[in-house]
Amino acid sequence: MVNRTTAAPMVHLDNVSKNYGAVQALRSTHLEVRRGEFLTLLGPSGSGKTTLLNMIAGMTGPSDGQIWIDGRDVTEVPPSRRGIGMVFQNYALMPHMTIFQNIAFPLEIRRIPADEIRQRVMKVLEIVRLPNVAERKPKELSGGQQQRVSLARCIVYNPSLILMDEPLGALDKNLRDQMQLEIRRLHSELGITIVYVTHDQEEALNMSDRIMLMNGGSVEQLDTPHDLYYAPRTRFAAEFIGRSSLIPSEMIGGGQARLNDGSVVRVNRGANAGKGHLMVRPESMRLVQAGNVDAGMNALQGTLQGTLVTGGSITHFVAHSSNTTLIVQELANERRTAFTSGEQISVTWPVDAGIFLDR
Amino acid sequence: MMVGSGGELRLVGIAAWSILAFLILPSLIIIPIGFGNSNEIIFPPNRFGIELFVRFFTEPGWVSATLVSLRVACATTFLSVVVGVPAAYALSRGRFPGKRLLALFLLSPIMVPGVVVAVALYIYFARIGLRDGDVRLVLGHVVATLPFVIVTASAGLRQVDPALETAATIMGASRFYLFRRVTLPLIRPSIIAGALFAFLISFDEVVISWFVARADTTTLPVKMFSSIQWEVSAVLAAISTMLTALSALVCLAVARLQGKESA
Amino acid sequence: MARAGGLERQQALRIAFYAVPAAILMLAVFAVPLGTVVIQSFTSEASPGFTLASYAKILSATLFVRVSWKTLEITLLATAFALLLAYPLAYYMAQQPPRRRAMLMILVLVPFWTSVLVKSFAFTVILGQSGLVNTAISWLGLPPVKLLFNRIGVIIGMSHFLVPFMVFPILSNLLNQPRDLVSAASILGAGKWRIFWRVTLPLSMPGVMAGVLLVMILSLGFYVVPALLGGRQDMMLANLVDFYAREIIDWPMASALSVILMGTAAIAAIILSLIPGGSAILGGDER
Numbered sequence: 001m002v003n004r005t006t007a008a009p010m011v012h013l014d015n016v017s018k019n020y021g022a023v024q025a026l027r028s029t030h031l032e033v034r035r036g037e038f039l040t041l042l043g044p045s046g047s048g049k050t051t052l053l054n055m056i057a058g059m060t061g062p063s064d065g066q067i068w069i070d071g072r073d074v075t076e077v078p079p080s081r082r083g084i085g086m087v088f089q090n091y092a093l094m095p096h097m098t099i100f101q102n103i104a105f106p107l108e109i110r111r112i113p114a115d116e117i118r119q120r121v122m123k124v125l126e127i128v129r130l131p132n133v134a135e136r137k138p139k140e141l142s143g144g145q146q147q148r149v150s151l152a153r154c155i156v157y158n159p160s161l162i163l164m165d166e167p168l169g170a171l172d173k174n175l176r177d178q179m180q181l182e183i184r185r186l187h188s189e190l191g192i193t194i195v196y197v198t199h200d201q202e203e204a205l206n207m208s209d210r211i212m213l214m215n216g217g218s219v220e221q222l223d224t225p226h227d228l229y230y231a232p233r234t235r236f237a238a239e240f241i242g243r244s245s246l247i248p249s250e251m252i253g254g255g256q257a258r259l260n261d262g263s264v265v266r267v268n269r270g271a272n273a274g275k276g277h278l279m280v281r282p283e284s285m286r287l288v289q290a291g292n293v294d295a296g297m298n299a300l301q302g303t304l305q306g307t308l309v310t311g312g313s314i315t316h317f318v319a320h321s322s323n324t325t326l327i328v329q330e331l332a333n334e335r336r337t338a339f340t341s342g343e344q345i346s347v348t349w350p351v352d353a354g355i356f357l358d359r
Numbered sequence: 360m361m362v363g364s365g366g367e368l369r370l371v372g373i374a375a376w377s378i379l380a381f382l383i384l385p386s387l388i389i390i391p392i393g394f395g396n397s398n399e400i401i402f403p404p405n406r407f408g409i410e411l412f413v414r415f416f417t418e419p420g421w422v423s424a425t426l427v428s429l430r431v432a433c434a435t436t437f438l439s440v441v442v443g444v445p446a447a448y449a450l451s452r453g454r455f456p457g458k459r460l461l462a463l464f465l466l467s468p469i470m471v472p473g474v475v476v477a478v479a480l481y482i483y484f485a486r487i488g489l490r491d492g493d494v495r496l497v498l499g500h501v502v503a504t505l506p507f508v509i510v511t512a513s514a515g516l517r518q519v520d521p522a523l524e525t526a527a528t529i530m531g532a533s534r535f536y537l538f539r540r541v542t543l544p545l546i547r548p549s550i551i552a553g554a555l556f557a558f559l560i561s562f563d564e565v566v567i568s569w570f571v572a573r574a575d576t577t578t579l580p581v582k583m584f585s586s587i588q589w590e591v592s593a594v595l596a597a598i599s600t601m602l603t604a605l606s607a608l609v610c611l612a613v614a615r616l617q618g619k620e621s622a
Numbered sequence: 623m624a625r626a627g628g629l630e631r632q633q634a635l636r637i638a639f640y641a642v643p644a645a646i647l648m649l650a651v652f653a654v655p656l657g658t659v660v661i662q663s664f665t666s667e668a669s670p671g672f673t674l675a676s677y678a679k680i681l682s683a684t685l686f687v688r689v690s691w692k693t694l695e696i697t698l699l700a701t702a703f704a705l706l707l708a709y710p711l712a713y714y715m716a717q718q719p720p721r722r723r724a725m726l727m728i729l730v731l732v733p734f735w736t737s738v739l740v741k742s743f744a745f746t747v748i749l750g751q752s753g754l755v756n757t758a759i760s761w762l763g764l765p766p767v768k769l770l771f772n773r774i775g776v777i778i779g780m781s782h783f784l785v786p787f788m789v790f791p792i793l794s795n796l797l798n799q800p801r802d803l804v805s806a807a808s809i810l811g812a813g814k815w816r817i818f819w820r821v822t823l824p825l826s827m828p829g830v831m832a833g834v835l836l837v838m839i840l841s842l843g844f845y846v847v848p849a850l851l852g853g854r855q856d857m858m859l860a861n862l863v864d865f866y867a868r869e870i871i872d873w874p875m876a877s878a879l880s881v882i883l884m885g886t887a888a889i890a891a892i893i894l895s896l897i898p899g900g901s902a903i904l905g906g907d908e909r
């Protein structure tokens with residue numbers, strides 16, 4: 001909607017942490033969510049993403065640090081006074097109320113006159129493309145429809161911030177894709193700020209402006225989907241998002257890394273010293289006949305272990321003598337020469353595609 | 360578990376049905392007697408009619424005792440629901456020091472023998488000089504009904520999806536608004552079930568009433584108790600028929616409510 | 623500036639106020655009266671001030687000793703009979719499909735919720751001199767049996783009352799037993815009886831124990847059934863309390879007796895709460 005003139009971020013977490021007794025659920029964390037941004041908290045269970053969301057919502061208080069929403073310190077403000085909206089995995093629609101009453105509920109709390117409530121509810125039902133369900137009960141609707149209603153219930157009172165806790169987790173695959181588009185559409189049409197929690201990396205990559213990847217109670221990386229994918233900063237980030245070949249190696253200076261079988265490749269991204277892993281995404285790698293390597297490319301010799309054809313793409317698994325499996329992904333219609341399992345081949349990739357990760 | 364229902368299972372079935380027959384025999388045998396001979400209690404009766412019911416309504420004492428019981432049961436039910444449901448809410452949603460202890464205290468009357476409560480109230484009411492018969496009965500009965508209301512309401516609260524309350528809170532509902540508009544409607548079947556149980560417990564209560572009732576506020580069970588002990592009037596069969604019907608009605612109503620809640 | 627989640631604590635604390643009316647009410651009509659009884663039990667008619675005289679008097683009274691033994695005997699017998707009847711019933715119910723089980727449950731619940739007076743009255747009709755049982759016996763040409771106003775009447779009446787209380791914990795245990803165990807045992811070739819003796823029965827022991835304790839606690843306080851179906855000889859402790867409180871009006875004695883009764887029930891309740899699943903029967907919040 002309208003960008004306030006204040007430059008303050010919509011959500012500002014200042015050194016926020018959470019302990020449960022001796023267990024540290026969230027290590028000191030800093031985060032600024034911009035106005036109108038779609039930010040996703042991504043991570044496995046126990047990574048602290050839900051704890052963080054609950055603290056923004058006010059369901060739990062931080063052990064330390066401060067939380068600001070819309071320029072206001074809300075650290076000690078109860079959830080009912082934070083002026084935010086939330087969408088839940090199981091929709092959380094009131095089973096004893098009709099769809100109309102459900103969506104009217106937050107407006108009634110705000111003591112809005114009855115005719116205005118009627119107008120706003122009807123309008124919002126149109127926005128989520130469910131104009132004819134007002135008098136039905138939630139359990140008469142499908143899961144996807146219920147989640148649309150729960151979105152409607154959220155946007156009807158114009159909260160400055162909407163939190164979404166795995167909102168698509170209960171839906172099947174097709175519906176999930178459709179709802180991803182729907183949420184994106186609402187986000188851009190209404191200009192709302194969304195903080196979204198999921199453990200599904202694909203969902204996060206599809207929808208987010210930025211992703212905060214979390215692991216074991218701390219922030220692993222905060223970046224755009226593109227940078228998180230092509231420029232992961234840790235081994236965890238590389239492994240959690242997409243697939244990759246991770247080759248144990250050591251930087252030996254001069255932009256060169258030595259693998260543990262003695263071979264040397266060129267690397268110009270990532271850390272430039274120390275031991276760690278060289279990461280290359282599968283789609284950056286190519287298979288060529290042994291020795292038939294273009295100049296300027298990195299290359300490793302290996303044995304082709306097997307090939308999986310999945311629709312339009314082909315995935316090869318190549319055993320390298322450093323005891324690593326290299327994963328190579330090619331488009332099916334680009335493959336010219338067929339290789340057979342057990343064959344000695346070369347795997348190549350552009351120097352820019354490799355990143356050295358020392359963590 | 361029903362792998363090849365052999366002879367053993369049939370044997371268990373016969374035993375189980377015999378036991379069930381033993382359990383419901385007293386309730387069933389009362390009904391024909393209630394509609395039977397008016398002067399002696401025999402089974403099976405050789406005359407049928409509604410004479411005993413007519414005697415119940417015309418003989419002195421029975422109707423007035425029933426009215427006392429009704430009055431007391433209604434007041435007891437009201438008091439225990441109004442006080443018990445919020446208590447169940449606090450016990451299931453709150454986190455405060457001494458919560459377990461409080462739960463133990465509020466539910467402990469279930470484990471204290473009725474006669475001990477009865478004697479305690481008998482002595483206590485005498486000490487503080489509480490003379491009003493109705494008040495004595497209602498306060499006595501609440502000791503027995505409140506734990507039941509708390510238990511049934513707690514069971515209902517456990518079924519409520521916590522996300523619903525979280526959602527309402529985040530949408531801006533205050534604690535009280537949330538309780539009134541979300542939690543209470545959601546646990547209504549449990550509250551009604553608790554109220555029905557409370558009514559039945561109070562209406563049927565004997566021991567506490569036997570101790571705390573005053574001569575002018577004899578409840579129906581107290582009058583029945585002394586009648587069975589001293590004169591064994593055939594009217595008892597008619598009253599028992601009505602009480603059995605009341606119990607059966609409450610059971611069926613609660614069974615329906617529970618079916619509704621799980622649906 | 624570390625905070626231990628001050629926000630939640632504040633909110634969760636505020637909910638405690640919803641329990642205040644109930645706490646005050648129970649304090650006034652339950653805790654204080656019981657406290658009065660406890661204090662009363664440490665007084666005596668002879669001397670004001672603290673004394674153990676009432677306890678000394680009651681523990682040495684032959685009436686108390688006799689009635690205690692009677693109560694114990696009746697309690698054990700009634701509990702045993704209730705278990706004998708409840709177990710097969712619960713076992714059968716556990717094997718039925720849910721709809722049928724719900725129907726059977728109503729047949730257990732109706733007598734459970736029927737007034738103890740109605741049940742006792744019905745038993746006077748069934749067990750009396752010219753009652754149902756004796757009529758049947760006389761058809762067989764046998765002499766009538768005295769079933770009422772004696773030990774037999776009390777035991778029958780009490781067992782009948784207690785069976786549902788025993789069925790609930792056993793049934794809930796049987797329903798929670800992992801079904802795979804029985805399937806596994808039968809795949810391994812174990813017969814039905816063998817499965818029952820070696821798997822189902824041992825696993826159901828916590829349910830049985832819970833039921834037995836619950837039923838014993840209830841039997842200790844029985845008042846109506848012995849008064850209506852028993853003879854003068856079958857007075858139980860609860861009836862003795864009444865005798866002291868209202869017939870010979872010795873409140874310290876009645877109080878001391880009440881405290882003894884309460885203490886016994888409390889010990890049984892504590893044991894019950896230590897059994898797995900037992901505290902659920904007490905209505906305790908297990909979370």
